[in-house]
Amino acid sequence: MSKDMLDKLSLRTGRRSFLKMAALGGAVAGTSLVASSGAVRDATEEEVKDPFPGSKLVKTVCTTCSVGCGIIAEVQNGVWVRQEVAQDHPFSQGSHCAKGIDSIDTVKSAKRVKHPLKKVDGKWQRISWDQAINEIGDKMLELRKESPDTAMFLGSAKISTEQSYYFRKFAAMWGTNNIDHQARI
Numbered sequence: 001m002s003k004d005m006l007d008k009l010s011l012r013t014g015r016r017s018f019l020k021m022a023a024l025g026g027a028v029a030g031t032s033l034v035a036s037s038g039a040v041r042d043a044t045e046e047e048v049k050d051p052f053p054g055s056k057l058v059k060t061v062c063t064t065c066s067v068g069c070g071i072i073a074e075v076q077n078g079v080w081v082r083q084e085v086a087q088d089h090p091f092s093q094g095s096h097c098a099k100g101i102d103s104i105d106t107v108k109s110a111k112r113v114k115h116p117l118k119k120v121d122g123k124w125q126r127i128s129w130d131q132a133i134n135e136i137g138d139k140m141l142e143l144r145k146e147s148p149d150t151a152m153f154l155g156s157a158k159i160s161t162e163q164s165y166y167f168r169k170f171a172a173m174w175g176t177n178n179i180d181h182q183a184r185i
């Protein structure tokens, strides 16, 4: 593939997706069996030009921290399908940190945890939200009887500024100053 085509493709897909596609392309190219089986085909010219027909570009911000770096979200039929940096954003000016550059994975990643899990005999089992809330609530109340300081609230770099606000309020209501951010450990 010519450098010109690589440049165009990386611009259309976004750098991160382009690297993933390049890695996938390398793996597929190395497997002649897959290529000759007819299981894959070349994208049509229309698909390369416009992989998400009818999509809209929406200017938004990364919510992972209070900087609020600019993101251009591509949305197709109400679904966030692709992301690019907002080059003209006044704070981030076309840049992102490692968390923001892959914000779309917080909703699209196949590894995203979508329901509560409980480890039983060394294995993770899916449980209902009611069971999770009741079991965690009961254990917390049991701890609190001893002292509110028996609990430690540990925030996450993957929760938003607004979620962090509620998290801090919850620790205060609980009655402890044992609250910190996971980055500090």
Ligand code: SF4
Binding pocket: 062, 063, 064, 065, 066, 067, 068, 069, 092, 096, 097, 098, 099, 100, 101
């Ligand atoms: S991209 Fe990084 S620095 Fe910018 S808002 Fe998101 S988490 Fe904060």
